[in-house]
Amino acid sequence: MRKTSLLKKLIQDDEILVMPVAHDATAAKLIELTGFKAVSLGGYPTTATLLGKPDLSLATLTEMCTHAKNIAGAVDIPLFADGDTGHGGIINVMRTVSEFERAGAAGMFIEDQLFPKRCGHMEGKEVIETSEMIAKIKAAVDARVDPDFVIAARTDALAVTGIEDAIERANRYREAGADLIYVEAPTTKEEMIRINREVNAPTLAVQIEGGKTPLLPTNELQEIGYNAVAYPLSTLYAAAFAVRNVLEELMHKGTTSGCMDKMIHFNEFNQLMELASLREKESSYSKI
Structure with missing residues (x-):
């Protein structure tokens, strides 16, 4: 089975997919050796590992894809990557998808922050118009060569315009063709429950040590309704x-x-x- 097809299947399975983020290829090997079924890659740990800088859109598409290629080549499990804001406009989004596919990723997400973005758990975020993000999602879906390459959409609207707008955006992003939805940085368990109740799509949770979202056991995240969960900084912080x-x-x-x-x-x-x-x-x- 292709890694893209396997990742899509794991997201659709009844059991929640747990995806630790590898800050480097050695961490990826340890993630696979421990028994996890997929690995993820984030902009925050990549920027920290390669540049020693914070997550402020400093890592270029080339740097991200090279890092993704090295991690994907180190393991046999699927890699889910961070496509940032798509690294620009519509044409940039299409190239971003193509480059991550060529790098060996099985899927990626793009987000609706205004460039330059910042870590979703930082203050001072801004989001683009919903219609602009919808156009990016449609372009991303059309750009992929492998139809099973997972396109996920992240919205940071919750902290900017409120949970109602975040949920509305999430549903519209799903209608635009996103395979997986990621509402960034809910601050309470009640918000997490509401997101899963009102978003008509497979959903991704993110667990950051010291971040805004409550740290919950994976079985509890599954009960809430999440299909997948990523741990963006666990290996980086531990290292x-x-x-x-x-x-x-x-x-x-x-x-x-x-x-x-x-x-x-x-x-x-x-x-x-x-x-x-x-x-x-x-x-x-x-x-x-």
Whole structure:
């Protein structure tokens, strides 16, 4: 089964699809190894990983697609990517879809923020007109080569114009052809319930540690009505926390020996990178 078809099927299944976001290819491999069925990619962790900058539309389409290509190539599970605002107008949206397809992503979302966008849980967001976003969605749907490539639509209207407008936009985006709907940053469980009750489409939840949306267990998100849930920053935040700890240990004690129980070691990491199988393949050609 193509990864696009598999992602669409996983979204449509009765069980909620849990998609941790990989900030890099190693995180993606760990996500797959742990048993998750899909992996996601976000602009926030990509910008932080590649540039050491906040999520303020600083990562270019080329940088995002190169990162997506490397992550998609590191795993066998489908990749769901962040298409930002489509990186511009209608023609830019069409190119964005084409580039992510070529990069090996199985789907992507675009959002209705005004460029330059910012992380959906930050203040000061602005949204474009509903009609402009509808045009972008239709262009995205028409641009995809694989009909199973998942096109998701995100609205940030809840924090800007209110929940009624966010729900209305969500339904209109679904009518325009979006396969999955993502109402960004509800602040209460009641808002999450209402969104799923009134939006006539498969829905995506997002769980950010320290963000505006309540952190709920995946089974509770499923009961509310979500079809999928992404964890955009869990691997990035965990990695940053661990790196800071080991660097502080090294700075203050002159050795990392006190952190050995908090690390993957040399041999285990080589196994994760599949060194032995690659060496075996390499040597097989020498024996011919």
